[in-house]
Amino acid sequence: MSRAKQRQWPEKARLNHLWAVAILSALITAAVCGAADAGRRLSEYQVKASYLYNFTKFIEWPPQNSDDSQVFSIVVMGKNPFGEDLKPLTDRLVYNRKVLIRYIRKIEALQECDLLFISADEADSIIDILHALNRRQGILTVSDARNFAQKGGMIGFVQKEGRIRFQINKRVARQANLTISSNLLKLALTVLE
Amino acid sequence: MDLRHLAKIYKKSSFLLPLTSCITILFVLLSAARLAAAPVNATVDIFALGIAELMNIEVTSASKKVQRLADVGAAVFVITQEDIRRSGARSIPEALRLAPGVQVARIDANKWAISIRGFNGRFADKLLVLIDGRSVYTPLFSGVFWDAQDTILTDIDRIEVIRGPGAALWGANAVNGVINIITKSAMDTPGRLVSIGGGTEERGFAEARYGMSLSEATDIRFYAKRLDRDSGMNAAGNQAHDAWHMSRGGFRLDSHTTERDTLTIQGEYYDGSVGESYLLSKLPTPADPAVSRMTDADNGTRGWHLLSRWERTLSGTSGIVLQLYYDRYQVGMVGATGKMDVVDLDFQHRFALGKKQDIIWGAGYRFSRDDIENTFTVSLLPPQKDYHLTSFFLHDEIELLPEHLSLILGSRFERNNYSGFEIQPNCRLIWKPAPPHTLWTAVSRAVRTPSRGDHSVLYRQSVIPPPLAFVPFPANQLPAVVTIYGSEEYDSEELLAYELGYRTELRPNLNLDLSTFYNAYNHLRTVKAGQPGPDSSSAPTHILIPFITNNDMTGHTYGAELAVSWLPLPWWRLQASYSYLKIFMDMNDNTTDPYNKADTEGGSPQQQFSLRSGFDIGRKVSWDLWLRGVERLESIGDDSVAGYVTLDTRLAWKPVPQLELSLIGQNLLQKSHAEFQTELLFAIPTETERSFYGMLTWNF
Numbered sequence: 001m002s003r004a005k006q007r008q009w010p011e012k013a014r015l016n017h018l019w020a021v022a023i024l025s026a027l028i029t030a031a032v033c034g035a036a037d038a039g040r041r042l043s044e045y046q047v048k049a050s051y052l053y054n055f056t057k058f059i060e061w062p063p064q065n066s067d068d069s070q071v072f073s074i075v076v077m078g079k080n081p082f083g084e085d086l087k088p089l090t091d092r093l094v095y096n097r098k099v100l101i102r103y104i105r106k107i108e109a110l111q112e113c114d115l116l117f118i119s120a121d122e123a124d125s126i127i128d129i130l131h132a133l134n135r136r137q138g139i140l141t142v143s144d145a146r147n148f149a150q151k152g153g154m155i156g157f158v159q160k161e162g163r164i165r166f167q168i169n170k171r172v173a174r175q176a177n178l179t180i181s182s183n184l185l186k187l188a189l190t191v192l193e
Numbered sequence: 194m195d196l197r198h199l200a201k202i203y204k205k206s207s208f209l210l211p212l213t214s215c216i217t218i219l220f221v222l223l224s225a226a227r228l229a230a231a232p233v234n235a236t237v238d239i240f241a242l243g244i245a246e247l248m249n250i251e252v253t254s255a256s257k258k259v260q261r262l263a264d265v266g267a268a269v270f271v272i273t274q275e276d277i278r279r280s281g282a283r284s285i286p287e288a289l290r291l292a293p294g295v296q297v298a299r300i301d302a303n304k305w306a307i308s309i310r311g312f313n314g315r316f317a318d319k320l321l322v323l324i325d326g327r328s329v330y331t332p333l334f335s336g337v338f339w340d341a342q343d344t345i346l347t348d349i350d351r352i353e354v355i356r357g358p359g360a361a362l363w364g365a366n367a368v369n370g371v372i373n374i375i376t377k378s379a380m381d382t383p384g385r386l387v388s389i390g391g392g393t394e395e396r397g398f399a400e401a402r403y404g405m406s407l408s409e410a411t412d413i414r415f416y417a418k419r420l421d422r423d424s425g426m427n428a429a430g431n432q433a434h435d436a437w438h439m440s441r442g443g444f445r446l447d448s449h450t451t452e453r454d455t456l457t458i459q460g461e462y463y464d465g466s467v468g469e470s471y472l473l474s475k476l477p478t479p480a481d482p483a484v485s486r487m488t489d490a491d492n493g494t495r496g497w498h499l500l501s502r503w504e505r506t507l508s509g510t511s512g513i514v515l516q517l518y519y520d521r522y523q524v525g526m527v528g529a530t531g532k533m534d535v536v537d538l539d540f541q542h543r544f545a546l547g548k549k550q551d552i553i554w555g556a557g558y559r560f561s562r563d564d565i566e567n568t569f570t571v572s573l574l575p576p577q578k579d580y581h582l583t584s585f586f587l588h589d590e591i592e593l594l595p596e597h598l599s600l601i602l603g604s605r606f607e608r609n610n611y612s613g614f615e616i617q618p619n620c621r622l623i624w625k626p627a628p629p630h631t632l633w634t635a636v637s638r639a640v641r642t643p644s645r646g647d648h649s650v651l652y653r654q655s656v657i658p659p660p661l662a663f664v665p666f667p668a669n670q671l672p673a674v675v676t677i678y679g680s681e682e683y684d685s686e687e688l689l690a691y692e693l694g695y696r697t698e699l700r701p702n703l704n705l706d707l708s709t710f711y712n713a714y715n716h717l718r719t720v721k722a723g724q725p726g727p728d729s730s731s732a733p734t735h736i737l738i739p740f741i742t743n744n745d746m747t748g749h750t751y752g753a754e755l756a757v758s759w760l761p762l763p764w765w766r767l768q769a770s771y772s773y774l775k776i777f778m779d780m781n782d783n784t785t786d787p788y789n790k791a792d793t794e795g796g797s798p799q800q801q802f803s804l805r806s807g808f809d810i811g812r813k814v815s816w817d818l819w820l821r822g823v824e825r826l827e828s829i830g831d832d833s834v835a836g837y838v839t840l841d842t843r844l845a846w847k848p849v850p851q852l853e854l855s856l857i858g859q860n861l862l863q864k865s866h867a868e869f870q871t872e873l874l875f876a877i878p879t880e881t882e883r884s885f886y887g888m889l890t891w892n893f
Binding site: 042046058083085121124127128131147151163164165184 | 850
């Protein structure tokens with residue numbers, strides 16, 4: 001770049017910067033306002049939320065759970081990936097019990113629970129979390145952390161070809177006194193005994 | 194409105210323009226946000242869907258970056274928090290050894306030469322490094338001050354290493370790669386953490402972090418860290434002067450202000466000193482006829498930054514990110530000190546176009562101002578300069594055949610006040626013939642824009658005492674000063690990269706990732722001899738032997754990186770990597786550059802490997818072994834560095850879940866080994882010694 005060109009630079013640069021700002025602002029306005037609400041496709045977590053509700057239709061909990069509590073308790077552990085997607089469940093009934101949803105950070109905070117969803121962000125501590133649940137019966141554990149079912153979780157979400165599927169660990173579910181319908185097992189991608 | 198008239202007003206104050214730009218953009222965004230008040234999603238009742246239907250719905254997640262990278266068609270490796278913790282690494286450079294293809298060479302206790310796919314050096318300039326979206330690549334010399342970058346390693350969520358030109362998406366000067374260090378959100382670091390440790394080389398470190406929830410949607414963490422690292426041993430076996438002392442403290446706040454908005458604010462302040470031993474050149478005087486002097490210095494390094502980032506999810510397939518940060522730092526080396534102020538505003542918007550396209554576009558502006566205190570040895574002229582960088586990028590991912598073939602077209606357009614307008618396009622193709630195989634290929638262009646050093650340095654590299662061999666009497670009675678000058682004619686260095694990669698899952702729990710590349714470089718940095726002549730600008734009068742920065746070198750490199758990860762048993766993890774690199778450089782005719790070709794060809798190892806084995810013994814104990822090897826450096830700074838193979842190990846015990854005790858041994862196979870030589874600014878390297886340290890981490 002020659003020296004002569006450089007001397008012209010400063011003023012031209014300022015001018016171009018102003019144009020850049022103007023165009024930038026216009027584009028950004030267009031972007032934010034015009035972003036079409038492409039709500040046609042479902043988001044990943046809307047699908048997983050629906051799965052959670054569907055699982056309850058195919059699984060039998062031990063009778064103690066209904067005896068102990070009037071409420072079907074869903075607990076989300078870790079960073080909540082659902083946003084508000086689980087809220088509509090509170091209007092529905094599971095096993096004729098009202099649904100209550102709680103969000104916790106540490107496994108020690110878990111009190112009564114029927115379905116525990118563990119966030120994928122807790123992947124590093126899955127083994128510790130499942131170990132802490134060892135003694136407790138009647139809690140269905142679900143997660144989308146990697147290899148959840150292999151690590152001892154009951155239902156693990158996996159993504160296959162852009163679709164959400166699931167793997168079931170039948171043995172662990174049986175140990176917690178949960179009965180999984182064969183119809184659900186048939187639909188699972190993998191069933192671990 | 195006469196723009197030219199406005200331009201004249203702006204000429205008067207160089208802060209006014211960037212400030213106005215920022216305000217305008219923020220204002221527009223805020224008003225647009227109010228207008229685009231999220232319309233309620235005309236929802237399908239998702240709970241009315243049955244499992245058979247759910248199994249067939251194609252989802253587009255609000256793309257966690259990690260997922261997206263796997264599909265971007267680039268050579269990516271993600272270093273997880275678990276990898277970092279189990280490796281025993283105590284600093285970011287050590288953690289970077291975990292990725293294949295990254296060359297990490299320790300120069301001394303506080304200096305590192307880090308690069309990807311060649312061109313390594315203390316001032317390696319082809320690697321872009323970001324910490325939480327903030328660039329730590331300094332425009333002073335186009336590189337990274339590794340002694341200033343640190344954080345509480347436990348709070349790093351992951352490090353994304355992208356090998357190959359990442360310019361199109363990531364930013365200016367990501368020529369050979371991008372390293373993206375991402376810390377955990379404040380929501381993921383609740384409670385108190387205290388970590389202390391010490392050892393033979395790692396004399397002592399203490400870290401503390403306190404995380405809490407300010408409200409249901411807002412979390413914050415505060416942290417502080419103190420680090421003291423010992424001086425090493427130089428090649429002669431003597432105590433060197435390269436200690437590293439650093440204190441830092443900061444905070445991070447994350448808030449889900451609404452269900453679709455996230456706000457992050459981060460700040461940090463650090464202050465420390467880094468030891469440096471260097472050979473200072475000086476003119477001989479009757480009192481002191483020496484032409485160089487070994488100098489030990491303790492350089493202060495301090496800085497602070499404040500960053501804010503707002504992310505809004507507009508829909509299941511679109512979102513925007515707006516980021517603003519201010520970074521200020523001060524460094525010293527070879528006697529000179531420099532201050533840097535950086536303001537950076539960045540905007541990105543992602544959206545789906547029709548059913549087959551995913552578009553990301555963004556725009557940004559960065560303003561940097563430096564202020565150098567010059568010395569006889571190193572000067573930047575003028576000592577103060579402003580740097581403006583405006584950029585715009587567009588990235589389009591097109592699904593040609595659903596699930597099987599994707600095409601990515603993208604480009605980055607930049608304007609900076611050194612080299613003007615730069616275009617960095619790239620094109621990638623991702624083919625998934627059948628799961629789990631993925632094949633990808635890419636062609637990209639990237640540039641390394643001139644640094645302040647390239648343009649304006651005055652570096653008195655060495656002094657030759659009289660009598661001079663090549664000069665006739667009486668001039669040969671004067672000393673000669675070899676001086677390197679920057680040049681305003683210095684051009685951008687250019688890369689045209691061709692890459693091909695393959696990823697697969699050979700068996701469940703056995704993953705393989707292979708990347709190959711061919712890089713063609715042009716306009717690489719050289720120096721060109723000028724006409725020697727007498728110079729009396731500084732006493733005593735001497736002969737000036739000038740060399741001026743130039744772009745006379747071209748060349749090509751090619752190689753491959755292989756990474757394999759295997760979980761043979763649930764409690765045993767194996768990770769291996771291997772990289773191969775060949776470098777061929779050519780000088781243009783009539784070149785007078787004495788060292789750039791040799792340093793570039795010989796400064797990177799041809800092969801590197803790493804093998805890590807991690808055992809989980811019961812529920813409380815873990816044991817890791819890490820064997821790594823680096824081949825010899827044929828020629829760097831006129832010397833060669835022998836290759837080495839070394840072993841690190843870590844044994845950790847968690848007697849209770851809140852407490853972890855660990856014992857780490859590093860570089861165990863030899864008493865000490867050298868890893869690098871410096872190529873410029875003659876800092877004396879020290880050897881890496883066998884060392885041990887212990888650490889206690891308590892969560893409560």
